[in-house]
Amino acid sequence: MATRLKDIAADLGVSVVTVSKVLRNHSDISEETRERVMKRIRELNYQPNLAARALVTGRSSTIGLIVPDLVHPFFAEVAKGITRLLREQGYVLMISSSEENAAIERHEIEHMLARRVDALLLASVQSDAAAFRFLENHKTPLILLDRRVPGFTSNFIGVDDEDAGRLAADHLVAQGCQRIACIRGPEVSTAIGRVAGYKKALAAHGIKPNPAYVITGRTADDAADRSGYDAMQHLLALSPRPDGVFCFNDPVAMGAMQAVIDAGLRVPEDVAVVGCGNIHYAALLRVPLTSVDQSSAILGENAARLALSLVGLKKPTPPRTVLLESSLVARASTLRRKD
Amino acid sequence: MATRLKDIAADLGVSVVTVSKVLRNHSDISEETRERVMKRIRELNYQPNLAARALVTGRSSTIGLIVPDLVHPFFAEVAKGITRLLREQGYVLMISSSEENAAIERHEIEHMLARRVDALLLASVQSDAAAFRFLENHKTPLILLDRRVPGFTSNFIGVDDEDAGRLAADHLVAQGCQRIACIRGPEVSTAIGRVAGYKKALAAHGIKPNPAYVITGRTADDAADRSGYDAMQHLLALSPRPDGVFCFNDPVAMGAMQAVIDAGLRVPEDVAVVGCGNIHYAALLRVPLTSVDQSSAILGENAARLALSLVGLKKPTPPRTVLLESSLVARASTLRRKD
């Protein structure tokens, strides 16, 4: 079949150990031997069997990533950032989707660990730490991505969600909105943080909160837009109806805008809409969407970097937290003409 | 560290072979032994070391996927379909992006093969078969996805591109367009097929082709929309300018629509636009986009199924081709009011 170390060694009349050392630029090799071996390696286009190497070294040169939805542009962009960095390091990405389902997530985590990934990146859908107990004294580095899990401390990389919520609400206030609603996400840290930021911002502006204006979208697998649509229909039925809405993420915001338009109202004149995530296509929507940017690709690269730095550390290191700043990108969905 | 077969065997006073057999439901095991072993396996939450298994069996239970761009919704949807099917089979997906770059793609192919993926799914950016010579007598099943490579025969799964082009052009004609342009993609089979279909459709309607109306967008890594924008600007500068455009894919179409709007013209009244791929967000764009649906998730599932069916076949099988039908989804970007 494929060429093995042994074949090269036999061809050249040296030992497998010698070839192996050349392969890994070991110093104890004469220049001449190195040359001969390298030449043969190139001729045969030799590729070491990484499974064998993984078995003996205990390292797979593989990073695992589990996200709720591959199609969600935010996670797709994060994944892209990760692969870019890993490629440079000879690492490879094992990817999997939990479909926003805690049981599937659990199953995938175990599967990834059985595969002996060197580190696991996880944008979790779990809402509490109980599901993670089984992970606590596992030696594989785990990095929570984007979403934290209350009560479970681990490495984390994401954005400052409270800040994101505040940016969005501040912006809506600045655009003259008076009745600012929020379509929040499920009970995960991102949703909780963003809502908290939203509330603080309103308070800071002396706007008294209206509980009816905070509504939770259906937990939305691949139909976040659908969920946003339905939630917005509810909000529009209120009296008085909101004139500004902060949405948990961009797909929700897209659905929400659609609902406003379908109701015969205008974005942003009747209802201004802010999303979160600033996905690539936000600018191309029916009404270009104002969104809180989460620098997803950079997040991905940093996540990969963090993962690699954790690989092969002997002593367990204290969990690290990396928070990226978010910023608001204003577009037509909130920019009202002065009237 | 982690539990091994050996540990379980020692605990129970049986041999590793016995445990191994239980693990794989080998028949030669007494019910009683099986029970005892299973019990202990559960207690310890034993996970076999897949690297070791891969080494001896030569199978990694891993499928490789290389796409030009992870963020492109079409490929993201395909990837999602693949992971869904693989999960059910205990397989895992190794993913990587070629960033629309042939050299990176080549590198990633070699890397995946070195990892001993059981099959490789590839949406290639190569425009000719030369780059694939090195693959020809490789035993790992290769499945070209979406894009074929001229002169290189292999397994293929995708849609009938000529049909897609024809559907789009027919539709534009039916909407009353007279001067139908095409923003085509790079020299890959999908672009070639779609252009061919477009031309045949025009011919069938007795419309004489205008070469100036067929324009190639910059090969667009993650900026297909940008590329569509620029191409459309060119088209709009022509005299007479086109009144209908078939775009190579949805992101290109999104950019093209933007260009029309920025030029102060209307979609579809002045220029009707059709995309290809029917990505999830097509309906939520500034002008909801008419698009040729490529059933991407189903494509992904079928690709995974095809890949698995090819794994472990002793004799090389003749290459299989799976063509899915496409259909057109008409939306506002082409539907003109009767006037």
Next chain:
DNA sequence: TTGAAAGCGGTACCAA
């Protein structure tokens, strides 16, 4: 500088 030997954690084959 080089290489012999001993595994890494499983599976396959065949004998008991």
Next chain:
DNA sequence: TTGGTACCGCTTTCAA
């Protein structure tokens, strides 16, 4: 039905 043994392809250790 059970298990001894060889071995998958590589790295590690240590002696030559």
